[in-house]
Amino acid sequence: MTAMTTSYDIIIIGGGPGGYVAAIRAAQLGMKVACVEKEKVLGGTCLRVGCIPSKALLHASEKFHEAGHDLAALGVKVVGIKLDLPGMMKHKTDVVNDNTKGIEFLFKKNKVDWLKGEGSIPAAGQVKVGDQTYAAKHIIIATGSSVTPLPGIEIDEKQIVSSTGALSLEKVPENLVVIGAGVIGLELGSVWARLGANVQVIEYLDRILPGMDGEVAKSMQKILEKQGLQFKLSSKVTAAKTSSGGVSLTVEPAAGGKAETVKADVVLVAVGRRANTDGLGLDKIGVAMDARGRVETDGHYKTNVAGIYAVGDVIAGLMLAHKAEEDGVVCVEHIAGQKSHVDYNLVPGVVYTAPEVAAIGQTEEQLKEAGVKYKVGKFNYTANGRARAMNATTGFVKILADAATDRVLGAHIIGASAGEMIHEIATHMEYGGSAEDIARTCHAHPTLSEVVKEAALAVDGRALHS
């Protein structure tokens, strides 16, 4: 082993949202920080091949679809609409480049050292990158997650793709089969459907969007079906055969039974993600893992080995960029002796389909299971003046409040700007607010946010516009 070169207060392994945000926060707190990243750019899955490029394509494909289908109803006639897929991909690439360079700039500004290469932990207090070994008082593992493979189905990123390949298809497939009706399947399925593909989604469960409120999932399925997506629920894909003519999938009922063949030009595998821990050397230094291969941590992100912490997708909890960021900030603040905290019940979830789906807090199913008595206030976008003016009347806001105290326990939105509007409710919930608190808050007219206010009024049976 080479001699120890530099020593740091904190070395973070992984430059995604969990890692880079932790690095910046640690620098703000006056620590000497380095972040290890093996890819050519910083930002992790989210910036390179996840949240950001997918949003660029979702937005661009939505505009394409609007131009062809929705603008005429607003008195805007568009003729000669043509898809420029390379142009759309260039927009995506430019956005990714700007964002990843932005993180590099933030590192320089905050004097965070980027250690380029793959990091491992030969011993507590040491991080090895290439042939250099660095000393660190604290090490944070923020290595994220990668696509869960499906037995019998080999991803080649051409005909059988993961989300990474689905963000870079060179042409619009005639038939796209998506395996998994989760967030990735629905978002990327929507992109290619809008650009002209026939999209069929095969899902193991008897519903889409597992974990989300059941009513929301059912409504969203109908909305997506109207948009042309087809769903084959309670089904599993057990094998795939590729040839120059396309992909042949063997699909069986989830409960067992006769298999059928489904053909596709391209297949997207979106059946979840798993923690990245390979190559870190965790087994050698005795870092405990849970049954699902994630790094085990206590409430303060500490592993069982002193001085080693973990945040983000590599530990238990929602695999979301914003959750990882909160983990990273709070982990570092604890190292600095502060007493910060993340309320994991209040991590919003957003699906960036059109319309968007957004959720915070508990679902009806969770409240029922916990035996909590609750009231429901629901208001439809159709009854909102601004939504009508925008021709965006699909969807609703549903607020769940404690039957006895009126405290908001959960909220679920399908509709335009759902991903933005959820945060008003999140803030109320963060302060332990009631439905009455939201209902008494003056909302500008005409805005979509009035749907939130009306849903809050509806909790007490007194919505004004329905």
Ligand code: NAI
């Ligand atoms: P997911 O867990 O959201 O959905 C996977 C779906 O695949 C589930 O419905 C599951 O029942 C189904 N499935 C599993 N095995 C199957 C099989 N053999 N055959 C058919 N269906 C099967 O996972 P997804 O969509 O891959 O996303 C991965 C992670 O990334 C999630 O944690 C998600 O929250 C996160 N993500 C979040 C986004 C957002 O917040 N907008 C966007 C993209 C990803």
